[in-house]
Amino acid sequence: MNLSPTETARRFGVSIKALRLYERRGLLNPLRSQAGWRTYGPDQTARLHQILALKGLGLSLTSIGQLLSSADTLDAVLGMQDQALVQEGRRIAKALALIRKARAKLKTGRTLSIDDLATLSKETSMPSKLTRPTLFHPAFVPHQHKYFRPEELDALASQDGFDQEKDIAEWEALIADLKLLTAKGDPASPASQELARRWLAQTESFTKGDQILATKLRNMTKDAMADPATAAQMPYSKNDLIFLGKIFEALTAP
Incomplete structure (x- = not known):
């Protein structure tokens, strides 16, 4: 109908x-x-x-159009919603626990400290303060479902010490430096070698040495770069990745 x-x-x-x-x-x-x-x-x-x-979930109409041009988008979008709602559910559960703890404290005649009030303001404000509703960059949405089930994405986002806002900021800084070094074109320079070490350290902080996870991330990146619709939305270009490969080669050269 x-x-x-x-x-x-x-x-x-x-x-x-x-x-x-x-x-x-x-x-x-x-x-x-x-x-x-x-x-x-x-x-x-x-x-x-x-x-x-x-x-x-915060995407512009331009970005939506580019993402929707890929195949199997409905399942990818549902997975994206799944992940965002699970993350929001966790945030709400934490906020409720803090509110109930604060109310219990008040019922005993105690007052809320400045730290208590600051934590309540920070953790219970609406809407969710997630920097991004997906674990990975939005350009990966049409491809991530080929490598990760929603529960796997949730587990990765729930890792001890994982801070999405900090993670995004660190990757943005690395990518900005990569673009500058790509323009200079010297993979063996001290700055390039330092970038390689920082890049590896940031990757290690997320994968925790899990080579299967690292392989999935590499393959997902290759898929996103091979798809014109998502390649245009990626934070780095094909030339940037080629240069990054040269940097790693120089780092491991005898």
Whole structure:
């Protein structure tokens, strides 16, 4: 059964104006009835769900369009939602525990310290303060499901000491330095060798020496770089990765 624009908007909680915007941006292509009216069938509503899910997770319409051009996107988007909701559930559970602990303290006649109040403000503010709703860069979304089940992604994000905001900042700094060194073109320079050591240390801090995990990450990166839709969204270019390989070769050269 196909839906009219009005029924589609009502059932998915969007405006008809939004449907037209997604159509203009090439994200959503409605069918046409014999009379020429727009209608939305199963494929169109599945696509609309993906658009709304990715938009709700903070991606721009441009990024959404590029991600949706890849195959098997619906499963990838559902996996992305799965991961984000599990992370949000964990955050809510932690916040509830802090609130209940604070209330229990008040019931005994004690007051909340500055540290107590600061922790409550930091950990219970809404919405979630996750820097990014996915463990990996959003460009990996169409590819990560080939290598990681949702529960595996959740386990990785739950590692002791893992701080997503800090992890992103460190990778951004490494990639910025890689781009500068790629432009200079000397893989054996002291700065390049120092970058190689920093890159390896950052990778080791995440993989904990797990070579199977490291291989999955390399293969996922290769897939993302080989896909034009996601390669354009990656934080580094093919030339950057080629130069990084040369840096590692220079590091291990006798």
